Amino acid sequence: MKPWILGLTGGIGSGKSAAANHFGSLGVHLVDADQAARWVVEPGRPALTHIVDRFGEQILQDDGVLDRAALRARIFQAPQERQWLEQLLHPLIREEMRNALDEARSPYAILVSPLLVESAAQRQMSQRVLVVDVPEQVQIQRTVQRDSVPEEQVRAILQAQASREERLRHAHDVLVNDRDLVWLQREVERLHDFYLTLQGGQS
Structure with missing residues (x-):
């Protein structure tokens, strides 16, 4: 049977890559739009x-x-x-x-894309959408630290991406990633168990 496709997205610094990597370690086939x-x-x-x-x-x-x-x-x-x-x-x-x-x-595959919400074509490739969400201030802090870039540049990128509200409007599932990595990984495992019960991405 053909696997169904989960679209995984989140703004810059939300931790979508960390979430995607953990899904990957559980044996889910990942396709990364950035790659x-x-x-x-x-x-x-x-x-x-x-x-x-x-x-x-x-x-x-x-x-x-x-x-x-x-x-x-x-x-x-x-x-x-x-x-x-x-x-x-x-x-x-x-x-x-x-x-x-x-x-x-794998039973389902994940399309990881920062622009899933902005790109109708990418959304159409996905049967379900998971948004990794964090408050904007956290996004800015994390990105400034990770990429050593000025805050203005991060804000410019945020402006170019879909707003947080717009992303959440398209979400079937939301993973709020405002704690540590261990917590994030546990949430991913919980979602993974749930996704394995779905046919075609719908409950």
């Missing part, structure tokens, strides 16, 4: 050529790999450039994710 986004711009892939044509060689690191920070800086200041990039990459990323989900052999 798919990295694969489609690897050296030798057509998308990277288009990006260099558009933004010039300075968008590459010395080893020919895309300089993601330089690209991010360029598109955050120019909405039309961000749009161009999304139109180029989104179909390629979707195809990459679909192929990876088709390989799943």
